[in-house]
Amino acid sequence: MNRRSFLKLSLGATIVLVSVGGTARFFQRSRRTSASGYQVLRAQDLLFFSALFPAVVGPHPHFHMDTALASLDRMLTASSPAMRKEVYDLCDLATFALTRGPVTGVWSGWRQISVEQASAFLQRWQHSRISLYRQGYQGICQLCQMAWYGVPQAWHAVGYPGPPEFLQRLWEQ
Amino acid sequence: MNKDVYTLGMDRGWNIIDARSSTQVMSSPDVIIIGSGAGGATAAAALAKFGKRVLILEEGSLKTAKDFHNDELKAYAELYQEGALRTSKDGGISILQGRTxxxxxxxxxxxxxxxxxxxxSYWRTHFGIADAQxxxxxxxxxxxxxxxHIERWxxxxxxxNAVIQRGCDRLGWQWDVIPRNVQGCWNLGYCGTGCPTNAKQSMLVTSIPEALDHGAQLIHSTRVQQLVWDNDRVTGVICQPMDSHLHDTQGDVIHINAPLVILAGGAINSPGVLLRSQVPNPHRTLGRRTFLHPVCMNMAVFDHAxxxxxxxxxxxxxxxxxxxPDGPELGFKIEVAPMQPSIVSALMGEFGEQHHQRMQQLAxxxxxxxxxxxxxxxDDPGGQVELRKNGDAVLDYPLRAHLWATCKQxxxxxxKVQFAAGARSVMPVHALGxxxxxxxxxxxHLQQLPMxxxxxxxxxxxxxxxxxxxxxxxxGVVDPSGRHHQLHNLYIFDGSIFPSSIGANPQMSIYAWTQKLTEALIERLR
Incomplete structure (x- = not known):
């Protein structure tokens, strides 16, 4: 494939993805509200990130799903409407039954997915020629990694001792 | 035990209002300053000391040393634009900017x-700024x-940081010590989450208190939606309180009038306010030539901590x-970044086992x-600030060939610096690095990586x-005195007035230019 036809393909693919993403959102409109206990994350977002978190974070001995999801939710709550929409669109596209298979290669659904299958999906997007997928890969990894390594439970296992303890007493009366 | 600067200040009568719980705006201010950062605070202190009734409006909230707990995610959520997840329009560049x-x-x-x-020299030659000397x-x-209290560390x-020193020494390359604005610094390393000891001489503990001591009012947690203008003059501003978590605006809009307005919301947000206000823009210059000092990074691993x-x-x-440089490629300054785990985890690349192994080498x-x-x-005109459908400002910054060529260099x-300093391994911060x-x-490896x-x-x-x-x-948008070319009682004093990037960390440039332009403004007001 020469550069010109590649550009055409990826542009076409992007348009298809964006419009399909819109369709996915239309069909999923009944699931637009955030899940109970969360500010931003909806049921399909929780499904998607629960499937991916273990694959992204890897064999961290203290990984805890609820802590990680709560941390991610706090990050997205503080972000912008534009960023939240991007995350919603991505999750809709990746979880909507009609788009999930062709877009992610995960045909069987996210609920019972193994870490190997989730990793295969990440790898597929990481090495994709379509920039939208590469953006998705980067977004998923960075959000999950920042969310997990922002919580104290994550620190000891990677040799970060945390802020010096005396600082906690600095402003106590 | 410590007493917080703001607790003490409030005790002696500082006029600080949280827009979410009070509407006690000072009556007939002489000047409204939009933004309390490097530009806004510097201008506020000078004008308040001169005797002007200064009203400072800030979108972020008031967080002080006692709120700073060296907690990355808390700080990103509370103290940064868009929770530190701001990016350029196409997502190609992450942008860290404060909002507090x-x-x-x-x-x-x-x-x-x-x-x-x-x-x-570039500003003198290309933009006619005679005072750029x-x-x-x-x-x-x-x-x-x-x-x-700025001194070399x-x-x-x-x-x-010693990696730069050692590597450059061995290569015979230039290096020097960075001057820092700190007094009695504890050398902790948590500048990015807010200084817990008030050693950092930020606007929070210097110029804002100075302005408040001279009668200025600070209203925080309020967003300026628009300027109100007529012909060649601004008459005031329209602002709206933020919601409890500072995610969006909520509640009653307030009009505040003043004979003079200083816009200091920082690059991206200052052009954003002007675009929302649909101010005269006859030469389509507004929001153009926005620059970022784009940063690329290398991660090295050493045998020692x-x-x-x-x-x-x-x-x-x-x-x-x-x-x-003579050609179209860009010059670059080499520095290091602090390495708290959340932000660094997003730069380690890869995922799963490989990412976990890299994280274990954090120290x-x-x-x-x-x-x-x-x-x-x-050929390097930078980016263009635009408005999203909801009125939020966003920077469209196209990634051009010269930038990629410079990244490779x-x-x-x-x-070279990292290996010369003794690195065991070096990795470009790249999705395939x-x-x-x-x-x-x-x-x-680098030759094979797509830029x-x-x-x-x-x-x-x-x-x-x-x-x-x-x-x-x-x-441009303002004249060399910082005055808007079309609206004659509107001044802009912040990083947005620079005609190019600075070529060094910009805070000092913002302080000094604002100081100079504010003093000239005061002379005209006499």
Whole structure:
């Protein structure tokens, strides 16, 4: 494939993805509200990130799903409407039954997915020629990694001792 | 035990209002200042001391030393624009900017450089800014340096910074010590989450208190939606309180009138306010020429502990490659970044087992960055600030071939420094980056890596331009006195007025230029 036809393909693919993403959102409109206990994350977002978190974070001995999801939710709550929409669109596209298979290669659904299958999906997007997928890969990894390594439970296992303890007493009366 | 600066100040009568719980706006202010960062706070202190009734409006909330707990995610959520997840429009560059009382100065890493002579010369030649001269600016820099206790960092650099020193020494490349705006610094390393000891001489603990001591009012947690203007004058502003978590505006809109308005929301947000206000823009210059100092990074691993999460985050730099090149490629300044785990985890690359292994080397890792000097070539016009459908400002910053070519150069030169300093391995911060154990291996690896959006993890902590100074209205948004070319009682005093990037961390440039322009404004007001 020469550069010109590649550009055409990826542009076409992007348009298809964006419009399909819109369709996915239309069909999923009944699931637009955030899940109970969360500010931003909806049921399909929780499904998607629960499937991916273990694959992204890897064999961290203290990984805890609820802590990680709560941390991610706090990050997205503080972000912008534009960023939240991007995350919603991505999750809709990746979880909507009609788009999930062709877009992610995960045909069987996210609920019972193994870490190997989730990793295969990440790898597929990481090495994709379509920039939208590469953006998705980067977004998923960075959000999950920042969310997990922002919580104290994550620190000891990677040799970060945390802020010096005396600082906690600095402003106590 | 410590007493918080703001608790003490409020006790002696500081006029600070949380817009979410009070509407007690001062009556008939002489000047409204939009933004409380490097520009807004500096102007506020000078004008309040001159006797003007100053009203400062800030979108972020008031967080002070007692709220700063060295907690990355808490700080990103509370103190940064868009929860530190702001990016350029296409997502190609992450943008770190503060949003809190004190602006970015509350969360920056304290590096304090004067505006480089080569930058001033470029502004004189290309934008007719006659005062862009070292001699004329020196007294302002000297006063700022005195006021903010800016001195070359006297303690030893932490190991993260020492890598630059050692590597450059061995290569015979230039390096020097970074001047920092700190007094009695504890050398902790948590500048980016807000200084817990008030050692950092940010606007939060210097110019804002000075303005408040001279009767200024600070209203925080309120967003200026628009300026109100008529013919060639601004008559006031329309603002709206933020909601309890500062996510969006909520509640009753307030109109405040004043005979003089100073816009200091920072690059991206200042042009954003003007775009929302649909101010005259006859030459389509508004929001154009916005620059970022785009940054690419290298991660190195050493055999000994680096502990880059502790100690003054930036204390050594190299300007070996920071001249303005003859060709279209960009010069770049070499520095390091602080290495707290959340932000660094997003730069380690890969996922799963591989990412986990890289994270386990956090304490032995060194994160070097090249800050590219954009806006000094006719083919490098930077980005354009636009409005999203909901009125939020966003920067469209196209990634051009010259930037990618510079990235390649910068990656390789940083690797040279890191290997010369004794790195066991060096890896470009790239979606496909792998650790290389020799310079030759790194060079081969680099040649195979695509230099393209999303793969190269670009970021920025310095946003400049978009309301550039220019002698001719055709070339910018404000004149060299900071006055808007079309609205004659509107001044812009912040990083948005720079006609190019600075070529060094910009806080000092904002302080000194604002000081100079505010004093000239005061002369005209006499």
């Amino acid at each position: 009382v004190g602006g970015t100065t509350t969360v920056n890493w304290t590096s304090s450089f004067r505006t480089p002579a080569s930058t001033l 070292e001699d004329l600016l020196r007294p302002y820099f000297e006063r700022i340096e005195q006021r903010l 006297a303690a030893s650099p932490n190991e993260n 680096i502990d880059g999460f502790y100690g003054a985050p930036q204390s050594i730099y190299s300007d070996e490659f920071n001249a303005i 032995n890792s060194n994160l070097m960055l090249a800050l590219m000097r954009d806006g000094f070539h006719q 910068a990656f390789l030169r940083m690797a 792998q650790a290389c154990t020799s310079l030759a291996e790194y060079e081969t 393209r959006i999303f793969d190269v993890r670009l970021s920025s902590a310095h946003v400049m331009g978009g309301c550039g100074m220019s002698q001719r209205p055709e070339d």
